[in-house]
Amino acid sequence: MCGHCLVEPPAFSTTQAGLLYQESIKQLVHDFKFHASPRAGTLLAELMLLTPPMALGNALLSVPMTPTHARTRGFNQSHWLAEHLSYQLGIPMVSAKRIKDSPSQRTLNRRQRAANLSGAFVFESPPPAHLLIIDDVVTTGSTGDALGRAALEAGAKRVDIWAAARTPLGKD
Template sequence: MFKPVMNYCSKNIHPCALCGAPDADHHGLCADCHGDLPWLVRACPRCALPLEPHATTTCNHCRHAPPPFDRTLAAFHYDFPLSQLLPHIKYQRQPAHIGWLGRVLAAYLRVHYEDDWPDALIPVPMHPLNELHRGFNQASLLAEVLAKQLQLPIEPVLRKRQRTPHQMSLNLEDRRHNLHNAFDVARPPARHVALIDDVMTTGTTVSTLTTLLKRAGAERVDIWVLARTPEVR
């Protein structure tokens, strides 16, 4: 189980953000915790769903009904400790872990991103009242870390104009209807952008946002997330 990050600065010791062991040197983690993270080793390049060992390089869904976004990169399966840590960040208002998570994701992207870097990063927005209640938008904080690590600009052109029930409480069909007319685009986006979020589940939210961005002028939209859940129907 992860532990709160403690202040060791006076001793020039950098503790592991998960276990508290000293001398963490893997973007904020010790070598053991870094190696034990639920790395997503083999995934569909379009939607990042985990692939079975015998599967081809693209999942069946993306071959037969490609999503509107062009590529998805996720560093992890949504499994322990991420499955406990990410809700802890959001619902217990503990955003400090976003720092090392963003650095780990940036390192993952440097290794696995083989195309031209996007022109801008766009965090998935929250409704202003929900963000005020929580005190932060975890996607925006993650985008800030990635922007600093990768030297890319942030372009927050998306707005959520309607409050909606949490997607996690809905089935797939209800998720689609839940987001109808919930977002808009404040101004034309860059040609090639990356949408930033913490977790991708069904892809409904990023599909909705991708469609809006492409209608507004984006030519390519990639999805960058920390974790990908298994298939949800």
């Protein structure tokens, strides 16, 4: 656990990210996320499958976007990865809803990211006991924490994160 997680434990139990978000992986994620490259997405999903979490959970959960943000970007990269992984692993997907339209996390620091996502997600139906959040990159864990809190409040017992990459420590 990092120092931040020791001081303020997150709503998720573990994070699995087999790659570091730097150099060629950073470019691969960028091509997938901002240019909707199916090749980049397929490669990221295949790389994720090489380093799966020890516990896969009862269902996969992609990070929801607001309808406005989804229209602007053209697709939800987290949902795309979750669909691919769900198919490959035979694990169902569940969904949550993003109810708070807030700025992109990319330029925000740790504290701003947490405030930006506070109360941003809700579940319209109770989630299964163990959820696995699927994301492209974990930086501070704020997204997973906010989505995990919403899942626990809605009835989940455990939430984990499985991401393609993580920002190297000290780069958040």
